[in-house]
Amino acid sequence: MDKLKSLMIFMRSAQHGSFSEAARQLSMAPSAVSRAVLRLEDDLGVRLLHRTTRSLALTEDGKRFYQRCQQILNDLEEAELEVKQSQSMPIGTLRLDLSFVFGKLHIAPALLRFAAQYPELNLNVSFNDRLIDLIEEGIDATVRIGMISDSGLIMQHLATARYITCASPQYLAQYGTPTTPTELLQHRCVNFIFPQTRREPNWKFEQDGKSIDLSVDSYLRFDNSEVILEAVIQGAGVVQFPKFIAAKAIARGDLQPILQPYAPQVGLPIAVLYPQKRYLSAKVRVFVEFMRELTAALKRVDVVD
Secondary structure, three states, X not given: OHHHHHHHHHHHHHHHOOHHHHHHHHOOOHHHHHHHXXXXXXXXXXXXXXXXXXXEEEOHHHHHHHHHHHHHHHHHHHHHHHHHOOOOOOOEEEEEEEOHHHHHHHHHHXXXXXXXXXXXXXXXXXXXXXXXXXXXXXXXXXXXXXXXXXXXXXXXXXXXXXXXXXXXXXXXXXHOOOOOHHHHHXXXXXXXXXXXXXXXXXXXXXXXXXXXXXXXXXXXXXXXXXXXXXXXXXXXXEEEEEHHHHHHHHHHOOOEXXXXXXXXXXXXXXXXXXXXXXXXXXXHHHHHHHHHHHHHXXXXXXXXX
């Protein structure tokens, strides 16, 4: 209990940048707060806070320790709430990190329904495609596309994102519809460019059971899939990207699939991941169930496979 109290004193001091304010909130003397943090630093053998006459600031070690302490206190808060109420009732704060485009297009619109279903649950949601340390950043669960090799995570496969090649009807009316992948070399192609490497991917096709990697001569390249989508809808050219990006535009008639006999059968796995724990919290469990139901619905309308 003394160690837990020390953690709470450290957290309050770091949050407010002041021993005095932490002391006021904890109903303690400022000197007692300062001594408690100093004892904690002595126990750990590291300096957690930079001290000046006016304020406090976290050291690099302090920042890492603060993040872990935050997760510990969040878990403790959730455990207390679950004991007081029902273990089957999801409560507390659910921190999610979602794959940017898939999360924005298909998960976010359904989260209001999820939140309404569990009124005791607070949602903190971020969107990005970078690899993150779920434990270090205090994330309860993430949805990612592609393989994730992290032995510290549980991965629940949800669906498969397959690639589709398409263009707008007006583009095809003007330039013609390619009937084989190699004909794309004579077409205006729009491609994705990876932000980290500034390289663009080859386009993938299959013919007679063999995979084809085609290096297209793209004249437009963007590092944002939504920008690519809008450009292609407006007639910019031909694109290949995951079907879940193009699905709504295809349903509206804004885009038309092409080269379907050559469509690759291999896709990218869509999965929900969460840290390994002996006890799966109710809030993570219901989110996994929600994602299973959501992706099942997306399969029925041919958004994912």
